[in-house]
Amino acid sequence: MRKIVVLDGYTINPGDLSWDELKKMGDVKVYDRTPDDKIVERSEGAEVLLTNKTLLGESVFKDLPNLKYIGVLATGYNVVDIEAAGKYDITITNIPAYGTESVAQMTFALLLELCIHVQRHSDSVMSGKWTNSIDFCYWDYPLIELSGKTIGIIGFGNIGQKVGDIATAFGMNILGTDKVRTDQSLRKNFRWVEIAELLSLSDAVSIHCPLFPETKGLINRESLHTMKNSAYLINTSRGPIVNDADLAEALNAGIIAGAGLDVLSVEPPSADNPLLNARNCIITPHIAWATYEARKRLINIAVQNLKAFTEGKSINVINNL
Secondary structure (H helix, E strand, C coil): CCEEEECCCCCCCCCCCCCHHHHCCCEEEECCCCCHHHHHHHHCCCCEEEECCCCECHHHHCCCCCCCEEEECCCCCCCECHHHHHHCCCEEECCCCCCHHHHHHHHHHHHHHHHHCHHHHHHHHHCCCCCCCCCCCCCCCCCCCCCCCEEEEECCCHHHHHHHHHHHHCCCEEEEECCCCCCCCCCCCEEECCHHHHHHHCCEEEECCCCCCCCCCCECHHHHCCCCCCCEEEECCCHHHECHHHHHHHHHCCCCCEEEECCCCCCCCCCCCHHHHCCCEEECCCCCCCCHHHHHHHHHHHHHHHHHHHCCCCCCECCCC
């Protein structure tokens, strides 16, 4: 029976979902987490490895002669050394588009909190401020309406386009930038621009591009200074696209108005990450992808990917062997 090892299954399925469909594919062992020094030991004899964030490279591949397939349990696949996998004839798949709706939802959860401060106002009510108010209402922070504002979307793929759909419902204008410019002529409130123009004109900038060498540090001191001082930055994509220190500096100096971040350059962050104490910065612990529905889709697609591979009809392959 085919040996299948899930190296780090806890964040995907902490117990509210099932691995039963995967178990129909072979002898499955699921580990919550796997430290680097246990990868080879736990994977011995495995034909299939599934990984979310556990790093896999040549030092692992050379000790696992039976390994034929790695399923990345995410869309981003930089956790696997693609070139080294090719040397060992290992097929690698990923899981695209499983979290589109959830990530777009989180994008606006962050943006709306920056604009309306729902949680902060609720906290003030619970602490007694409304009870003791002499007026029927009050607000402690500026309240901002999205209608008529411009959102700049960096990366206009599946998630970026879904964010554009929601932005349209709010009455926003949309600027998009992407390496591939698909036909968006049906969007009457949309136009393609270069990134410099997007940054300078947008009231909110939302990041949805992949992490590649050319996008690492894309948002830095220089690019932040081209944004409006009333603008918000939202990042639900990959942390290293933004330079943490430069963003903290810009927030504290009022170069931009605020930031909503679901990802950071190092996760979990160190206690001295400057964004943890930055002005008007909301940070959530990389949960945009993690709704019950999205995680269920992720597991289902992972099973479909493996089934297709075993039938010689691989799908979602990210390396060409």
